[in-house]
Amino acid sequence: MSHSLLPPQAAADRWLSRLCLYLPLSALLAFFGIPMLSILWHSLLDDQTGVFGLSNYLSLMNAPGIWRAMLNSIILGVATTLVTLFLGFIVAYGLECTAMPAKRFVSFATSLPVLAPSLVLGLGLIFLLGRNGIIGNLLGVRLDIYGFWGLLIANVLYALPQAILIIRVTLRHSDARQYEAANVLGASDWRQFVDITLPGVRYGILSAAFVVFTITITDFGNAIVIGGDFSVLATEIYSQVSGQMKFGMGAVVGILLLLPAAASIWIERAASRRHKMIGTYSAIVRVPQPLKRRDLPFYLATMAIALMIVTVIATVVIASMIRLWPYRLDLTLRHYNIDLADGYAPLWTSIWISALAAIIGTALLFLLTFGIHRQPGKSANIAALLSALPVGVPGLVLGLSYVFTFNTADMPWGILYGSAILVALCNYFHYHTQGYTTMMMGMRNVPNALEDATSVLGGGVIRILRDVYLPAMRVTLISVALFLFMRSMVTLSAVIFLVTPALPLGAVTVMRLDEAGFTSQAAAFSTCIMGIVAIMSLILHLLTGKRK
Structure with missing residues (x-):
């Protein structure tokens, strides 16, 4: 049956399933694939003349x-x-x-x-x-x-x-x-x-x-x-x-x-x-x-x-x-009275940027894994392959690639440079692979019978997402969100090139305080970060403990 002869509900479901796959896949290409290519491109541009060639690689000899x-x-x-x-x-x-x-x-x-x-x-x-x-x-x-x-x-x-x-x-x-x-x-x-x-x-x-x-x-x-x-x-x-x-x-x-x-x-x-x-799935625990x-x-x-x-x-x-x-x-407690580096502003900035990374990342990962599950094929294979690559990219390299890609006035996406959403996206894609693996495991544990029953009762993609996958994967979704939040709070390498005076971050502030010789204040700031992450870790432990 051609697409034009499909019932309206079936056609809408087909497009929604594709959207669930193509939207996060497009984000993966835009915020990981293209930046990685930009690293290779800029390595071939001479710093002095801007000429394309191997001059930078030849300079390594000296x-x-x-x-x-x-x-x-x-x-x-x-x-x-x-x-x-x-x-x-x-x-x-x-x-x-x-x-x-x-x-x-x-x-x-x-x-x-x-x-x-x-x-x-x-x-x-x-x-x-x-x-x-x-x-x-x-x-x-x-x-x-x-x-x-x-x-x-x-x-x-x-x-x-x-x-x-x-x-x-x-x-x-x-x-x-x-x-x-x-x-x-x-x-x-x-x-x-x-x-x-x-x-x-x-x-x-x-x-x-x-x-x-x-x-x-x-x-x-x-x-x-x-x-x-x-x-x-x-x-x-x-x-x-x-x-x-x-x-x-x-x-x-x-x-x-x-x-x-x-x-x-x-x-x-x-x-x-x-x-x-070579493993055995019927092993008896020792x-x-x-x-x-x-x-x-x-x-x-x-x-x-x-x-x-x-x-x-x-x-x-x-x-x-x-x-x-x-x-x-x-x-x-005088070291906690931080009057340098904008006081505690970097800490609050880190908290809401980490929350933003957790929300955006969890939503994209949920849609991506659902799209791969519903739309197997070449696009799903490409998405799975790309999802496995970020774990091999050092944070410094990813952050530098964002500078090359988004620090431009000639392209419309240049408006993202220096914004909180770009830092949040950088943090998310830095830990994309770990989140993807966890989300995919949760997706595979959802019983197919629930989805089949909802479809038989006339439920479309939205109903299946709302009534089957969201309730069944609630713990997985919260776990991934808390993981992304915690890692975003403590990461330094991925964001060191993206911070600006208007957008300071907690981990970078610790480094700045230490460089300036204020080691006790750096310790105080670190303690605040560890306290926040420890609370989130405790919540995650209690959550997974209940599920167990």
């Missing part, structure tokens, strides 16, 4: 600073990955495969870095181990945490929650029957660990490795706060663009940063697919039995790691209430 930053990034990424995997496996194994006490505290403590901007960990290490840090003063030595070792510690703490989460999920899927068979055959605990646990978790470890490596080489917050003279690609982009106004070279460095991140994500995805193919000689060492090790994270973050909170760290330790 830019030892960029190559040094790239080598430093790779060395730091590899070192951070190795240390994080070692510590992450200890914590994950202790939580999933032992009967040690205090599991809830360890799980909570090791997830704390997610609640804070990455530079908070750098600030905490400065308060503890800096030249005027409290530990150096207690020991009577002058420590210097700036540079490679400070970045290594900060990045390990920042990436550790991600590694623990991935390895825990992998360990949770181990089959108890394999261990029961090994016990019957008389295999020792060590033999079971080597022959069953390690082979079963290898793809999870590989996935965690590439996630940690990507987080490390793309992180900007810790590098700008505690990196010192140890330059990395993230700070090199910032220097080229904001310091030297070399936008073409900034684009080239952005591509250099994009390549290892994209390669890591691709390999991680391949590892995840391989793991799913319940660890108490074993003192195993549980006690893991308890001590995991508690040490958890307390180290708590100490660093708690130091920032405490330092925000100390009169003069570390010389006058009497408590005061």
Whole structure:
């Protein structure tokens, strides 16, 4: 039957289904696809003459600073990955495969870095181990945490929650029957660990490795706060663009940063697919039995790691209430009386921009996944492919691409530059892939029988959305919205190039206060951000707990 012969209701439903797919797909192309192409285009434009060519890439031969930053990034990424995997496996194994006490505290403590901007960990290490840090003063030595070792510690703490989460999920899927068979055959605990646990978790470890490596080489917050003279690609982009106004070279460095991140994500995805193919869906969950000689060492090790994270973050909170760290330790709230950087205006701006990112992002993701579900085909495949790509794009690269795309007076979309909605869209597309994955999982869990029943009763697309998908996916929608809000509150790299004097943001203000030497006020501002994100995280926990 031709479209012109369809009943009016059926024709309207067909167009609404297409709109649900094409509207978010158009936004994905406009606010992710085109900006990514603009990075490539500007990397080929000479900064001095504007001539199209390879001059910027040829200039790399005479830019030892960029190559040094790239080598430093790779060395730091590899070192951070190795240390994080070692510590992450200890914590994950202790939580999933032992009967040690205090599991809830360890799980909570090791997830704390997610609640804070990455530079908070750098600030905490400065308060503890800096030249005027409290530990150096207690020991009577002058420590210097700036540079490679400070970045290594900060990045390990920042990436550790991600590694623990991935390895825990992998360990949770181990089959108890394999261990029961090994016990019957008389295999020792060590033999079971080597022959069953390690082979079963290898793809999870590989996935965690590439996630940690990507987080490390793309992180900007810790590098700008505690990196010192140890330059990395993230700070090199910032220097080229904001310091030297070399936008073409900034684009080239952005591509250099994009390549290892994209390669890591691709390999991680391949590892995840391989793991799913060899996994078993009928696995029986293993319940660890108490074993003192195993549980006690893991308890001590995991508690040490958890307390180290708590100490660093708690130091920032405490330092925000100390009169003069570390010389006058009497408590005061005067650092919360912030009279610089527009006071608390950046915090309120961050809150409503994060709320805007959550609302827009959740609506677009819901429409996109519904459109893919209702309209399978080439367009849906393109949308699914594009939705998987943003996770491999560093925030600095995405933010710089927005400058190239929207900072123009010749095109109508130039009116978006410097606006809150553009910053909100940048935050949303920075975390688009994670939100898309969660929303698609929720969409697949909606029973098809409900949709079929509504259609039989004469309900169209609007009725199906209102009466079937919205109620069934209520928890998923709120979870995605809270996730986008929390990540938008703490992100720094994606928005560092988009802030203006009229549009200051909280995480950027923390960086500005620290650069100006007002570290206690930076700690106070960070504490406010962490408090807001912690409240949202608690709401999310209660929500998902009720559903469970």
